[in-house]
Structures are given as C-alpha cells and as structure tokens.
Amino acid sequence: MKKLIKVNPADNVIVALTDLVQGDRVEFEGNTVILATDVKAKHKISEHDLNIGDSIFMYGVLVGKATQFIQKGEVLTTLNVRHQSEKVTHKTGTLPWTAPNISKWEDKTFMGYHREDGQVGTANVWLFFPLVFCENKNIEKLKEVFENELLPKKQDDYQMLLRSLMGNDEVEAPKPTDGRPELNNIEVKFITHAGGCGGIRQDSEVLAKLLAGYVNNPNVAGATVLSLGCQNLQIDIFKKVLKDINPNFNKEILIYEQQQMGTVDHMLRTIIKDSYSAILKANAIERKPAPLSKLVVGLECGGSDGFSGISANPALGVVSDIMVALGGKTILAEFPELCGVEQELMNRCVDEEKANKFLSLMKAFEKSVVDAGSGFDMNPSPGNIKDGLITDAMKSAGASKKGGAAPISDVLDYAEYASKPGLNLLNTPGNDAECTTGLVGSGATVVLFTTGLGTPMGNPIAPVVKISSNTHLAQKMSDIIDVDAGDVISGTKTIAEVGENIIDYIIEVASGRTTTKADLLQQDDFIPWKRGVSL
Structure with a gap:
C-alpha cells in the first residue's frame, strides 16, 4: 500500500x-x-x-x-x-468536457413508478404533512393510527431490553392481519416542521415551494395536507406554487383546514376515511421498466474526512458524469462547501447567466453568514479538522469532486425544482439534514451521501445511499454504510470501478430490490432551511 x-x-x-x-x-x-x-x-x-x-x-x-x-x-x-481562496468576479472561459463511454449503461433500466407527467419515481409514497407547525400534533396522531394498523408488526429490541430490565418479560402478541388488504406497492410517510407562520413571509413562501417539490417528486403518489387556516402559508399559496412547478400536476391531494372543519375528532375521522381510500388506489400502481435517464441523483457529503475528496467524492463524480451523459439529472448541493472552487464551477456553466446566478447566490449566502458574525472559513467541523480537513477551501475542493467534470446545465436557489437534464447546482447549507431535505424538494429521487466519519440520517420519500470514504468506517459502522469506497485508498479498486459499483447499487435500490441502511433504520429526517428571523 x-x-x-x-x-x-x-x-x-x-x-x-x-x-x-x-x-x-x-x-x-x-x-x-x-x-x-x-x-x-x-x-x-x-x-x-x-x-x-x-x-x-x-x-x-x-x-x-x-x-x-x-x-x-x-x-x-x-x-x-x-x-484562503481565490477571488472570483466573472466567468473567464469554458472548460472542455469529454463525455464518458456509456455503452455499458445505455440499455440498462430500473423498475420505477411512472407518473403521468413523465417523471419516474424510485418509491411510491403517500405523504402526510402540515402547512404550519400548529398541525404537527394532528400529523403525529395520524402517524400513530396509520403506522399501528398498516405497518408490519415486529418486536423492538430496545423495548424488549427495557422490559427485561424492569422484570417484565411478557410480550404483547402481534395483532391478527387476516382479511386486511396487502399494501405491497405503497409506503405511508409523515413529516412535521417548525415553519409556516411566525417568521418572515419569505420563509413561508420558500417552505411552500419545498413542500410542493415533495408532492411533485415522482417518489410521491399523493398527499394528505393539513392546514390550520390563519397561518402565513395559506392553502392558495401552496396550490399556486405547485401549479407553477408543474402546470400539468394531477396527483390526488387531500387538503383539510381545521378552522373550517370544527372539532379535532371530526377532522381526524374524515381524514382517516378519505386518506385510506386514496392509499388503496395508490397501492394499485406497480413498478415498470424505465431508462436510467429518468433517475434524478442528489449528491451530498456529511461527516467528511481527509479521504472523502480522494475516494468517495470522486467516485460520485464518475456517477454524475455517466448519468449526465445518459441524459439524466444530477444535483450538487452545499454552497458553503463550494467555496474556493467558484471559478472552475462558473467556467463549467453552460452560459454566463447561469455563472452569474451561481456567483450571486454564493456572495449573498456568504454575506448573510458574515452578517451573523461568522464566515465560510468556520465551516469545517471539529470532526472534519480532526480528520484532516483544516480549511474550508480544502474541504470544498474535495467536496466539489462529487459533481464530476460535466457542464453545469442549471443553477437553482433553495427549493427551486430541477427541470433541466444535466448537472444542476443547488443552493443549500452544508447542514446534512437541511441539504438532503432540499435535494429531495428539488426533485432528487435518490440521494448519494458520502461520509468519512459516519452520519446516521435519511429522508422520508427518497432513499439515501451512504458511501464511506474508508474501509475502517464501513466495518465499524456497517449498519449505516451501504457502499465502501475505501478500496480506492487501499489501491484494490480504481475510482472509476467504485463509481460503476455505485451505479449498480443505485439500480438495485431504485428498483426496490435493495433497501438502504437509512431506510432499514427508518431515518426519515426533514428539516427545512430557515433563512429569516422569527417575528
């Protein structure tokens, strides 16, 4: 070695x-x-x-x-x-790109859920969510009701441990399921949040775009939406944003406003009846073959180490370039972790308009951080520094390798939906959960998440594939790592070989034949990025 x-x-x-x-x-x-x-x-x-x-x-x-x-x-x-990083003012040229050989992948397919608008999902989810935090309690009650009845029952090892410590070894017998319809093609998921009111109107508008992006994501079959009635994020705002994202949107959306319906009991009974009927219809949708160009791949890193930019991140770059060459979409996020490589990224933008938008978003983000008394130079976490990433520019130079070398077809602000094939840049913070939440809201149907230290998180509607930068982590935290890129460090595999292995893994996950560790652990994290103050 x-x-x-x-x-x-x-x-x-x-x-x-x-x-x-x-x-x-x-x-x-x-x-x-x-x-x-x-x-x-x-x-x-x-x-x-x-x-x-x-x-x-x-x-x-x-x-x-x-x-x-x-x-x-x-x-x-x-x-x-x-x-220290280079100062950037404008696009200075156009970087050449030679597309990779994609003959190995052109005829490959995955088994996905086809939507009428042409998008194809890797999952089939009925989603419950509130427009405002005031409805979180009702969402949590619905979660309890639906999960108790619809999800397979199994004993929780931690619950059994506590029972044994308490000297109570009695185990409640599983409830009978005879006569219940089998819901094999649908998942029921629930998200809550702390927004929708109480802050600046702009935060509610961005939240509306984010939630609309989740509903429009092809991994979602339909949704049950709860509103209080008096909040900033009004129902008509949500509907307008959804129509702006997709004028041909035609999934079933059930929306309920508590202040119009009266008692909680009346509202919940109505929601349960209506939603169950809609879930049964969504369960009839089945997987069918789709070309790999229908995948939308989010690119992210978290808990990075000094090997991330040498093994796992460049391997994602291989994946991104192949997906772009196939006509698919990839989305590279985390703007604070692109600090120092702005010139290269601007020169990869397909036109000056995209390059200027990228620089403008970067400068506005950095100014907001400085105004708050910090700076991008404080981005590396104690864990990053301990494992070799001692400056933000060093961390960013390695993080940007996830985007490969393909031209950048579009630049998106947070909660903008990806519509152009190719590599997209998405303005998100480096915060892992806020970033993943944003990637999926912009249309990612699968997220590739590299880590050198180990990060236990996922997403409610999109599978999150964890790729370790080193074999030691893959062995130590095997319950959260899906793919080991440490073979690049040991020299037993090339970056290209690991990248191709990741594509094979994506196909299995997207087809429902393999379940990510994050989904096995039910890590359904949803944290919107709030940029404003509370009022």
Whole structure:
C-alpha cells in the first residue's frame, strides 16, 4: 500500500494514506520525504519549505496560506495554516468536457413508478404533512393510527431490553392481519416542521415551494395536507406554487383546514376515511421498466474526512458524469462547501447567466453568514479538522469532486425544482439534514451521501445511499454504510470501478430490490432551511 499521495500535480502538499511518525523516510515520486513531525492518516504534509504568507495548493487550487514557517515534511494544522481562496468576479472561459463511454449503461433500466407527467419515481409514497407547525400534533396522531394498523408488526429490541430490565418479560402478541388488504406497492410517510407562520413571509413562501417539490417528486403518489387556516402559508399559496412547478400536476391531494372543519375528532375521522381510500388506489400502481435517464441523483457529503475528496467524492463524480451523459439529472448541493472552487464551477456553466446566478447566490449566502458574525472559513467541523480537513477551501475542493467534470446545465436557489437534464447546482447549507431535505424538494429521487466519519440520517420519500470514504468506517459502522469506497485508498479498486459499483447499487435500490441502511433504520429526517428571523 502506498503511504503518500499527491492529488494534483500542481499541489504543494501531500496526503498521508497511513499513520507516519517523525523521522520516517518515505520514497515518493522519485524523492525521499523525511517526516519532520508525526502525521496521522488523512492529514497533509508540506512538500517543500513554506514561509509565512506562502500559498498552499491542493486539488490544483488555492486552499490556504501559511501563518508560520512550515518545514518540508511537517504536518499542516490549524495552527500553521489559515483558510484562503481565490477571488472570483466573472466567468473567464469554458472548460472542455469529454463525455464518458456509456455503452455499458445505455440499455440498462430500473423498475420505477411512472407518473403521468413523465417523471419516474424510485418509491411510491403517500405523504402526510402540515402547512404550519400548529398541525404537527394532528400529523403525529395520524402517524400513530396509520403506522399501528398498516405497518408490519415486529418486536423492538430496545423495548424488549427495557422490559427485561424492569422484570417484565411478557410480550404483547402481534395483532391478527387476516382479511386486511396487502399494501405491497405503497409506503405511508409523515413529516412535521417548525415553519409556516411566525417568521418572515419569505420563509413561508420558500417552505411552500419545498413542500410542493415533495408532492411533485415522482417518489410521491399523493398527499394528505393539513392546514390550520390563519397561518402565513395559506392553502392558495401552496396550490399556486405547485401549479407553477408543474402546470400539468394531477396527483390526488387531500387538503383539510381545521378552522373550517370544527372539532379535532371530526377532522381526524374524515381524514382517516378519505386518506385510506386514496392509499388503496395508490397501492394499485406497480413498478415498470424505465431508462436510467429518468433517475434524478442528489449528491451530498456529511461527516467528511481527509479521504472523502480522494475516494468517495470522486467516485460520485464518475456517477454524475455517466448519468449526465445518459441524459439524466444530477444535483450538487452545499454552497458553503463550494467555496474556493467558484471559478472552475462558473467556467463549467453552460452560459454566463447561469455563472452569474451561481456567483450571486454564493456572495449573498456568504454575506448573510458574515452578517451573523461568522464566515465560510468556520465551516469545517471539529470532526472534519480532526480528520484532516483544516480549511474550508480544502474541504470544498474535495467536496466539489462529487459533481464530476460535466457542464453545469442549471443553477437553482433553495427549493427551486430541477427541470433541466444535466448537472444542476443547488443552493443549500452544508447542514446534512437541511441539504438532503432540499435535494429531495428539488426533485432528487435518490440521494448519494458520502461520509468519512459516519452520519446516521435519511429522508422520508427518497432513499439515501451512504458511501464511506474508508474501509475502517464501513466495518465499524456497517449498519449505516451501504457502499465502501475505501478500496480506492487501499489501491484494490480504481475510482472509476467504485463509481460503476455505485451505479449498480443505485439500480438495485431504485428498483426496490435493495433497501438502504437509512431506510432499514427508518431515518426519515426533514428539516427545512430557515433563512429569516422569527417575528
């Protein structure tokens, strides 16, 4: 196994692939590197002596400045390096792209749920949600009722553990299911949130777009929507946004307004009867073959480490480029983790309008962060830093590899729905749950989520596939990892091979033949991004 790697020939830092100690002599690219300090795997060492103020390059881009003299072979830390990125003002050119060979994938299909508007889902979900947080309690009651009756009963190991500790080993027998219709083609999911009123009107409008995006997502067969009546996010606002997203929308939507219906008992009884009838009809929809171009793939990372940008993220780049070449859609999110690579991304935009929109959204986002007393340079978490990502630009340069090299066909603000084939950039925060929530609201039917440290989360309506950057994580947290990209680090597989393995896995998940670990753990996270203040 190699001990060191340089990501780009233009870099002046080298990445340790294994733990090294001071004094170790490592042969690297025809030279002998003598370690000036101990260095843990995933961390970076300087290839040359660096003076104060010298630029530090990784992935071929500026990722930091030296704050003190750094000896050749010395480990880079937050004590001797600070965040620095290139200043960008406009699109300066157009980057060429050679599409990958897709002959292996052109005739492949997945078994999906075809909607009348031409979209194809990887799941078939009946979704319950409120327009305002005041209805969360009613959603939770409906969740209890439907899950108790519709979901398969099984004993909870943690509940059994507590019972044994309490000296009560009696187990409630499963309820009989004889005579009940089998709901094999439909899932019933529930989401709640803290928005819809009490904040600025713009937050309610964005929430309306997000919820409309969920209903329009082809993974959803239909929805039951609860409204109080007096909130900012009015029913007519939601309906208008839904029509704006899809003028030909024709799924069944059941909407109930509590202040018009009277008692909670009357409303819940009506909702249960109507929704059950609609769920039975949605259950009649069956999977049929669809080309891979009908997939919409969200690209995200969370709990990243120093190997994420070397193994898992570039493997997603392979997936993205193949999907784009097939005519599908991919969506790259997390704008704070694109800081430092703006010029490359602008030059990949198909036109100047898209490039300017991207830069405008980036600047507005960064200004809001600075106005709040912070900055993008504070994006790396303690876990990121501990595992080798010491500046935001360094983290971003690796994170952007998830988007491959294809041209950027569109740039979307949060809750805008993806309509153009190709690679789309979506303005979201780096927060894992807010990002995933946004990706699915913009139409992602499956989300690829890379992680180096392990992140336990999912989504109510779209499968979230977890890809580990290193084999140690895949083995340690096997209950949350679906695909191991650590073979790239060990040298047993190439980035292209791991990327193709991920596509094979996506096909199985999208066809319902494989269930992601997040879905097995029922990790249904839904957290909208709130950008305004509470009033």
